[in-house]
Amino acid sequence: MPIVLTMAENESRTLPSRRIFLVIPLAIVATVFCNTAFLTGGRTTNSNLYQSDSPLSFAPTVKNWSSSLSSITTTTTTTTNSRGTNNITTQSSPDKLLRQSTLPDTANINNQTISHTITNNNNLTISHTITNNNNNNNSNNNTLTKEAKFVRYDNVAIVTKIHGPHQWKLVVQSMCLLHFAYNHKVLYDVIVFTAEPIPVEDVESLQKMLAPAKVSIVIDNIGLQEEIAALTPARYDKFMERCNVSSPVNLTWFSNCRGELNGGGAPTRLAYAWQAEFRSVRIWHHPALADYKYMLWLDTDGFCSKPWEKDPVEYFIKNDGIIMFDHFPQGSAPSSLQPLILEGFNASACYLRLNKKSGNLERTLIDRDSDESCRIPNVHGFFHITNLDFYRSPPVKHGLETLLGDCFLCRSPDDQLAVTIPAAIFAPERSWEMRSKGFKLNVFHNHAFDGIDKAQPPGFVRYWEEVGKDNVPSTSGMHTCPITERD
Numbered sequence: 001m002p003i004v005l006t007m008a009e010n011e012s013r014t015l016p017s018r019r020i021f022l023v024i025p026l027a028i029v030a031t032v033f034c035n036t037a038f039l040t041g042g043r044t045t046n047s048n049l050y051q052s053d054s055p056l057s058f059a060p061t062v063k064n065w066s067s068s069l070s071s072i073t074t075t076t077t078t079t080t081n082s083r084g085t086n087n088i089t090t091q092s093s094p095d096k097l098l099r100q101s102t103l104p105d106t107a108n109i110n111n112q113t114i115s116h117t118i119t120n121n122n123n124l125t126i127s128h129t130i131t132n133n134n135n136n137n138n139s140n141n142n143t144l145t146k147e148a149k150f151v152r153y154d155n156v157a158i159v160t161k162i163h164g165p166h167q168w169k170l171v172v173q174s175m176c177l178l179h180f181a182y183n184h185k186v187l188y189d190v191i192v193f194t195a196e197p198i199p200v201e202d203v204e205s206l207q208k209m210l211a212p213a214k215v216s217i218v219i220d221n222i223g224l225q226e227e228i229a230a231l232t233p234a235r236y237d238k239f240m241e242r243c244n245v246s247s248p249v250n251l252t253w254f255s256n257c258r259g260e261l262n263g264g265g266a267p268t269r270l271a272y273a274w275q276a277e278f279r280s281v282r283i284w285h286h287p288a289l290a291d292y293k294y295m296l297w298l299d300t301d302g303f304c305s306k307p308w309e310k311d312p313v314e315y316f317i318k319n320d321g322i323i324m325f326d327h328f329p330q331g332s333a334p335s336s337l338q339p340l341i342l343e344g345f346n347a348s349a350c351y352l353r354l355n356k357k358s359g360n361l362e363r364t365l366i367d368r369d370s371d372e373s374c375r376i377p378n379v380h381g382f383f384h385i386t387n388l389d390f391y392r393s394p395p396v397k398h399g400l401e402t403l404l405g406d407c408f409l410c411r412s413p414d415d416q417l418a419v420t421i422p423a424a425i426f427a428p429e430r431s432w433e434m435r436s437k438g439f440k441l442n443v444f445h446n447h448a449f450d451g452i453d454k455a456q457p458p459g460f461v462r463y464w465e466e467v468g469k470d471n472v473p474s475t476s477g478m479h480t481c482p483i484t485e486r487d
C-alpha cells in the first residue's frame, strides 16, 4: 500500500539538519490585578504616636475592585515604626484583589514604610510598598506590582535530541536561553538525547552553565550496526531491501535508504529517520524518562526570545493536559494512512481543527466501520508539553507500534503524527494551543515566533543582535548566552 506522508514543514527533514528538539514544561496561571494606588495613613486623631515635627498629609485612595466574591481572603498587615502603628486590610478573591482599606483618611507619618504582600490562590503575589518621607508629599507613591510565582512541580523533564557533536552549539544556545527565560525559576531536569557521544568537556561546560538544574546527556541507541543486528528477520530483510544492500557492514548513520512510509518514497538519511523513530515510538518508553510524568520538548533550534512571564507547565499540570503545543497545524498526514490508524487505534479522527475560543483540538471520531477518510493536520513538533503517562499507555503504544509496523528507520509515524493522532482520537479536549490559553512565549523557530509570526530580521543571530536582546531586561541571564546559531 503506497503511502505518502506530507511534511509541510519548511525545514529540511534531512539530517544532519538543524532540526533538533527540546522540550519545556511549564505552567502557571497568573491573573491580572488592578494596579491602583491605595493608601497609607496614620492617625492624627487618637494618638500622639503620630505626631511629627513636620507632619505630612496623605489622602489615601481606597479602591474597590469588584469581582466575584468567592473565597475571599482578608489579610491585615500591621506595620510599626517609631511613629506608630498602621494597619492595612486587604481582601482578595482567588483571582482578584477585591478591596483594600486602611486607616482613616489623613495621616501624618514620616519615614514610614509599609510593605505588603498578598499571595492569592493562583500563587500570584502582589507587593505593595509605600514610603513616606519628609521631603516629598508625593511619597505616598503606591506601587502595586504583580508577579507570577513560578512553582516547581514534580516529575517534569525538559528534553531535546541531537544526532551528535556537530549540533552541540545549538544545544548550548537553545538550552541557555531556555534556562534564563524560564528554567532557572523551576530548575527542571534537562535531558539531551544524542545518537553519538559528546565530548566530556562540552557536557561539563553545559552542566556548569545550567547549574543547579540537573543536566544529563543520554546516548539513545546501541550503535547502528548493533541495532541492525538486533532486528527481527522480517525487519532486517525489509531494511536491507530498502537500503539496496546485501550486507549492512558499510551502512552508517549518514547512508540514505528508502525510508518514507514503510519503504516507499525517496531515500532518507538514516540519522534523520532514527530521530523520527526515536521520538515517535521509542522515547515514551526510554528508561531515562521513566521517572517523569511530564515532558517539555524543545527542538535544539528553538530559541527563547524573552523571559516567560507565565508558566505553561503549571497550567498543563493543574488542568491535566495531554498535550499543549506552540503551533498547529504544521504539515499533515495523508488520508491513505487511515487504514493503519484504524487498525492501530481502533478509531481515527477526521476534520481535526483547533478551536481558538476554547483552545482545544476538535475532531470527528471515525470508527472502524466507517469508510470516511481524511488528511490529518499535525501538531508542530518543535515545542510542546506532553503527558508521558498518556503516551506510554497501552492503547497509544499499540497504535504507534502498529503505524511503525515492521519498518526499521522509516519515517512513519514521524514525531508530529505520533503526538497528534493519539491526542486527537482519545483526548482532544485536553489538547491545547498555548496562545489560545494565554501563553504567548515567542519561541523562535525557523524564522518565526511560536511557528506563527515571521521574525525580522529572519535569522536568530541577527534578530538577537538587532532587536531581540533589547527587549530583554538587562538583568536577565539570557544576555550571557552564546548566540552563534542562526536557526
Ligand SMILES: *[C@@H]1O[C@H](CO)[C@@H](O)[C@H](O)[C@H]1NC(C)=O
Pocket: 064, 065, 066, 067, 099
Ligand atoms: C465595593 O464593592 C462591593 C462588591 O461589589 C460592594 O458591595 C461595596 O458596596 C463596594 N464598596 C464601595 C465603598 O464602593
Ligand SMILES: *[C@@H]1O[C@H](CO)[C@@H](O)[C@H](O)[C@H]1NC(C)=O
Pocket: 076, 078, 085, 086, 087, 103
Ligand atoms: C491594628 O491592628 C492591631 C492588631 O490587629 C489592633 O490591635 C490595633 O488596634 C489596630 N490599630 C488601628 C489603628 O486600627
Ligand SMILES: *[C@@H]1O[C@H](CO)[C@@H](O)[C@H](O)[C@H]1NC(C)=O
Pocket: 110, 111, 133, 134
Ligand atoms: C527620614 O529618613 C531619612 C533617611 O533615612 C533621614 O535622613 C531623615 O532624618 C528621617 N526623617 C525623620 C523625620 O525621621
Ligand SMILES: *[C@@H]1O[C@H](CO)[C@@H](O)[C@H](O)[C@H]1NC(C)=O
Pocket: 121, 122, 123, 151
Ligand atoms: C503555591 O506555592 C506553594 C509553594 O510556593 C505551594 O506549596 C502551593 O501548593 C502552591 N499553591 C497552589 C494553589 O499552587
Ligand SMILES: *[C@@H]1O[C@H](CO)[C@@H](O)[C@H](O)[C@H]1NC(C)=O
Pocket: 056, 057, 135, 136, 137
Ligand atoms: C506637603 O503637603 C502639605 C499639606 O498639604 C503642604 O502644606 C506642604 O506645603 C506640602 N509640601 C511640599 C514640599 O509640597
Ligand SMILES: *[C@@H]1O[C@H](CO)[C@@H](O)[C@H](O)[C@H]1NC(C)=O
Pocket: 138, 141, 142, 143
Ligand atoms: C513611584 O515610584 C516608582 C518607583 O520608585 C517610580 O518609578 C514612579 O515614577 C513613582 N511615581 C510617582 C507618581 O511618583
Ligand SMILES: *[C@@H]1O[C@H](CO)[C@@H](O)[C@H](O)[C@H]1NC(C)=O
Pocket: 244
Ligand atoms: C541497487 O544497487 C544496484 C547496484 O548495487 C543498482 O544497480 C540499482 O540501481 C540499485 N537500485 C536502487 C533502487 O537504487
Ligand SMILES: *[C@@H]1O[C@H](CO)[C@@H](O)[C@H](O)[C@H]1NC(C)=O
Pocket: 247, 249, 250
Ligand atoms: C564495504 O566497503 C568496502 C570499502 O569500500 C568494500 O571493499 C566492500 O566491498 C564493501 N562491502 C559491502 C558488503 O558492500
Ligand SMILES: *[C@@H]1O[C@H](CO)[C@@H](O)[C@H](O)[C@H]1NC(C)=O
Pocket: 346, 367, 368
Ligand atoms: C473498537 O471500537 C468499537 C467502536 O467503534 C468498539 O465497539 C470496540 O469495543 C472497540 N474495540 C476495542 C478492542 O477497543
